[in-house]
Every structure is written in structure tokens, then in C-alpha cells.
Amino acid sequence: MKVELTANSTFSFGTTRGASETARFVADQLEQGLRRLLGSYSLGLAPRRTFEQLQALADECRAPGWDGYGALPVAPQTVRQAMHFSEALPLGTAAPSVGAEPDGQVTLEWYRSPRRTLSVSISPEGEIHYAALLGSSKAYGTEPFFGDVPRVVLQLIHRVGSDERRNQADNSER
Amino acid sequence: MKEETKPITVKDDEWLARFIVFRKWIRTSDRSLRPDAFIPHPWPDLSVTRHLELSQKEMWEIGQGIADQRGTKLLGRGDVQASVPRAQRLQIEAAPIARNLNHANVTGWPADKPAQKMIAQEIAARAFFVATALDRGD
Secondary structure, three states: OOOOOOHHHHOOOOOOOOOOHHHHHHHHHHHHHHHHHHHEHHHOHHHHHHHHHHHHHHHHOOOOOOOOOOOOOOOHHHHHHHHHHHHOOOOOOEOOEEEEOOOOOEEEEEEEEOOEEEEEEEOOOOEEEEEEEEOOEEEEEEEEOOOOOOHHHHHHHHHHHOOHHHHHHHHHHO | OOHHHOOOOOOOOOEEEEEEOOHHHEOOOOOOEOHHHHOOOOOOOEEEEEOOOOOHHHHHHHHHHHHHHHOOOOOEEEEEEOHHHHHOOOEEEEOOEOOEOOEEEEEOOOOOHHHHHHHHHHHHHHOEEEEOHHHHOO
């Protein structure tokens, strides 16, 4: 099946739905694809949203104890590192959501479900700590950040976003 | 609620609460909690409240006390059974304090950050977010 996207359809979710189950499935798939496209880095909208979230985070977490339990403030240097990291994400990467940990590190999260999620912490020194749950498997570690997103992190972002059932079906057909 | 009646040993099926005052710890997509909420700081302990013998009202009063100290709004709490951190080889120690006799610490965390994050992920995946009535809009 070949689906053509026009400029109008790319920015509109008002797709016409057919009556059959197949038509509805195609329309749903198209809509999900469009939403992923709009949420990705490729159109330049997601980085802007991430930067806005980081700026808001810096304001909200600048005083100690922002979590009610004695958290350290999120330092401007940490926010800058997180912005550099976000800028280094390749085009087409799904946009993360922004958060913070009580030790003052900024977190970027890619989340699909409670057991399909990746959290990346960014320290003021530019260290990247990551932990991912991928079904029954897990991955965690530390990587330095020198301007390029570590390959292992990119692979984990991709794995969180990929459809595991489809992958399993693909594997079983091979 | 009498202090002398509180058992020191925390049973596996006991529920523990982590109060939430920071909105970004709650995922907007499904109202679940991010692992950030369960990172121990100041390390090495994670501060929690045992549900043991508390009414809902008493539980929320303790949470409100935490929010008041910060001068912010209580959003809710993350509930998790004691067996969940224990499955990650952590210990739970009753640590009553004057304003919260049900206070406990989750201890035994590894020193390195990625290992802490991995454990926090496991706890968050099994935790339930309970919003305050105010935050639910009731």
C-alpha cells in the first residue's frame, strides 16, 4: 500500500474515515504516523518544545527542596548540558519529556509503557546516566557526553519506540 | 494512633507512600509516575510513609505537612507495596519522626547512579499514583 502525504494532510488529523474495518485501520495508522511525524525532531517543533520545557524546569527547580524532600536545585549548567544533549539528537528522533531528580540532575524520558521506557539523567559535568526497561530485559550505564549522543542511548531510544510485537512477528517470519 | 503500637518490622504486603509535590514526576499520558520520584536523595535513603493503621485523612494530612514545609501544593502520592523494593534487594526500616510516626526509609541503595535509576524504574513500574481530591478536580 502506498500513502501519499500532501502538505495539507501532513498538518491535519481530520482524515476521512471509510466505513469498513480495513479503512478504519488504514486511517488510524495514517493518523498515528502523522502524530509521530509532528512529534519528531525532523520538523523542528519538538526541539523547541523540549527547550521550553527545560526553561520551565530551570525556573521551577532553582530553589532547594523543590520536591518536598530536600532536593538539590537544578543548576543552570545542568540545564545547558541538557539543551546541548537535546540539540545533538538526530533528526527524526522522538521527543523526550523533561523532568528532574532530587540530586539536581535533569532527566529526559522516552516512555511507551511502564515496562518500555528509557530515562536519561544529565549531570552538570556532562555525564549521562541511563536506565531502560524493555519488557523483561533492562539496560543501564554511564556514558560521557562530548557533543554526540552516545550510540547505546540512541539504540535504546529506538528500541523503546519500536513496536516489539511487530519485531517479534518479523523475527518469526525469518 | 499510639507510637508504642506500631510494629517495627515492615511486612511485605504493607503499602508505602511517596508524596508527590512536583508535577513533572507525573506522566501526562497515563498519570503514572516517573522513576525520578524514587531516586534516593539525600542518598542513601528514600523517605516513605507506611499506610499502616492510617486513615485516608491522616495519610493526606502527613502529605500536606510535607507540601506545607515546601510552600507548595500536594499533588498526590505514589503507593507501592514493600515487597517491590525488597525484590530489588533494598531494605525498609521503620524510622518514626515526631510529625510522622509512620515514617520509614528505604535503604540499601547502590552507590552508583545508573544502578539507582534502574531500581527506581522497577519501583515506578509497580507503583500506583493516587491524586489528591483537589488534583483530581473532585
